[in-house]
Amino acid sequence: MLMKCEEVYHFLQAYLDGEIGPEEERKLEAHVRLCPSCKKKLFSLQGLITSIEDLDEARPDEGFTKRLIERLPEIAEPARRTDRGGFWRRFLGPRPRG
């Protein structure tokens, strides 16, 4: 039996996320083939998702990791570390004075 439009909406959204079972998927596709209104909604949501996924990645400034590592010796070592932070000091070299 074909799904009704109200039922379809929930499945249609989950379908777009790949979070739908094969049986619902089959029923949904059967409905959408015959229902211009749900087909339009599907394409419109798909277009929206693609546009969001296509947004540019904002990248952290160069030196993010270095700045972070410089702050690590100031805080407590994570538990169960076998050495006491000598690595970070060696990694950074001698601490600047002042």
Place this chain on the structure above:
Amino acid sequence: MSPARKPSGPSDEALVRRSLDGDRWAFTEIVDRYKGPIYNVAYRMLRQREDAEDVAQEVFLHVYRALDKFDLEQRFSPWIYRIASNLCLDKLRKNKNVTISLDAPLAEDRGLYRQIPDAAEGPPELAANAETRREIQAAIDALPEKYRLIVILRHTRDLAYEEIAEAMDLPLGTVKTRLFRAREFLRRYLEGQRMDLED
């Protein structure tokens, strides 16, 4: 894409274990693996590069401090996104208490587009793409925070419903409802309609 899904190299959880065992390279590798994704979530939520950098740094400092509390039987990715989600929402709460210049978001928008070719000087289709991106971004910015975060985790980080539920400490049903409502909001917003979402 969630870094945890990349097949190459040791798993995130193996890196945590190695960090705890004193492997000096392992924590740096965690930072390198996640700094882009975490910064991106922070930037999309906060829309200010400086705030995003501060929060992203705080996320890793928090991870470093709390590494021994991480349950090695669980996956690392939802855990770090949970820390990031909490810190972003905290920062937004704090920012609400300060007066915001109306010019600031526009200035920051120009900062984002610094990273892509200057659309105005390129071919018309590039300008159209830039315009579309601006509209999409404006629509996302118009979402209430708890909806916006779900959209960001789902569509810029490719987290599954269950991973978002873990990251935001929400029931699965709530994640789905909010995501579906948020997308409906965005779809209508881009068509010039408005839809109320409870804050």
